[in-house]
Amino acid sequence: MALGEFDLIARYFSDVGPADAALSAIGDDCATLRVPAGQQLQLSVDTFNADVHFPAAAPAAAIARRALGCSVSDLAAMGARPWCFTLALTLPLADEAWLAEFATGLNNAANAAGMRLIGGDTTAGPLAVSLQVMGLTAADTALARNAAQPGDALWLTGTTGLACAALACPELACPDSADSHWRPLLDAYYEPPLLTVFAQSLIGHARAAIDISDGLLADLAHLLEASNCGARLDIADLPLAPALIACRGDAQALQDALVGGDDYQLLFTTDATARDAIAQLADTHGVAVTCIGEITSGQGVTIGDAPDGFELPSITGYQHFQQDTQA
Ligand code: ADP
Numbered sequence: 001m002a003l004g005e006f007d008l009i010a011r012y013f014s015d016v017g018p019a020d021a022a023l024s025a026i027g028d029d030c031a032t033l034r035v036p037a038g039q040q041l042q043l044s045v046d047t048f049n050a051d052v053h054f055p056a057a058a059p060a061a062a063i064a065r066r067a068l069g070c071s072v073s074d075l076a077a078m079g080a081r082p083w084c085f086t087l088a089l090t091l092p093l094a095d096e097a098w099l100a101e102f103a104t105g106l107n108n109a110a111n112a113a114g115m116r117l118i119g120g121d122t123t124a125g126p127l128a129v130s131l132q133v134m135g136l137t138a139a140d141t142a143l144a145r146n147a148a149q150p151g152d153a154l155w156l157t158g159t160t161g162l163a164c165a166a167l168a169c170p171e172l173a174c175p176d177s178a179d180s181h182w183r184p185l186l187d188a189y190y191e192p193p194l195l196t197v198f199a200q201s202l203i204g205h206a207r208a209a210i211d212i213s214d215g216l217l218a219d220l221a222h223l224l225e226a227s228n229c230g231a232r233l234d235i236a237d238l239p240l241a242p243a244l245i246a247c248r249g250d251a252q253a254l255q256d257a258l259v260g261g262d263d264y265q266l267l268f269t270t271d272a273t274a275r276d277a278i279a280q281l282a283d284t285h286g287v288a289v290t291c292i293g294e295i296t297s298g299q300g301v302t303i304g305d306a307p308d309g310f311e312l313p314s315i316t317g318y319q320h321f322q323q324d325t326q327a
């Protein structure tokens with residue numbers, strides 16, 4: 001007999017992530033969150049539609065991990081500590097094997113991030129996963145996009161371009177059977193980096209921050225617009241993953257790193273004097289960071305130094321509803 005909605009919720013979603021006495025159990029009409037005194041709730045929601053944001057045929061655990069990883073990245077961008085989340089799940093059918101795999105992937109990702117599932121909604125329809133994530137910051141300390149100042153150093157965690165380049169992999173939907181040279185690209189796509197602990201350590205050091213979901217240039221533009229500043233981007237300092245160069249060649253790898261979305265790395269700015277402190281924090285947390293330029297008083301992005309013949313791509317990231325831009 002097919003599993004009913006309430007059995008399904010009880011079996012797979014009633015105990016996901018670390019328990020927390022400040023959070024109510026699943027089952028009532030609303031979840032109750034007791035926000036600790038002096039803290040603020042940071043909240044973000046993201047929807048992942050099958051065959052738009054992930055291949056419908058991808059392993060269920062990988063879909064869950066990717067969805068939670070992408071969502072938690074918004075908490076990292078604010079310097080928030082992950083706390084809890086809700087899940088709105090739309091399924092074509094209640095396939096128990098798929099659900100068990102999805103719940104395992106979700107539980108692993110939730111435990112890694114340190115967040116409890118506190119409620120959601122379950123409906124029948126085309127496969128879609130919607131996650132609302134909630135995190136905590138001390139009052140009025142959250143990082144924001146709008147606080148960059150001219151003269152700030154501009155920093156990037158990790159490297160960009162890998163996740164978008166993974167879309168070209170013929171085995172995107174069955175990553176376990178992919179050729180080994182695609183592996184780092186598929187890992188970047190299915191397992192966004194968990195940067196929340198490092199990001200919390202940036203509070204008091206970073207001035208502005210944003211996570212890179214649409215692409216480095218596109219999200220840098222968002223930060224600059226919010227801060228009413230420009231930036232000089234030192235292309236020669238932009239880190240490129242060897243695996244990306246191996247799959248795409250030098251020129252395409254650079255394009256991917258600049259315009260490719262989905263890497264969920266962090267872009268942040270600090271006072272220019274904070275360089276040693278940032279290097280130290282990166283070392284402590286095992287996160288690669290690179291200074292890739294400087295905030296300027298102008299508008300838009302100028303190029304500091306670049307390979308001969310380099311032109312800044314005009315494409316500025318993926319936008320839903322817009323046919324002629326492509327991540
Ligand atoms: P209502 O009809 O009152 O909106 P539901 O019947 O949708 O409530 O859900 C019953 C309970 O199960 C609620 O506490 C809800 O938060 C929870 N829930 C439903 N779907 C999920 C899910 N996919 N993951 C976690 N909790 C869920």
Ligand code: MG
Pocket residue numbers: 121122
């Ligand atoms: Mg409901």
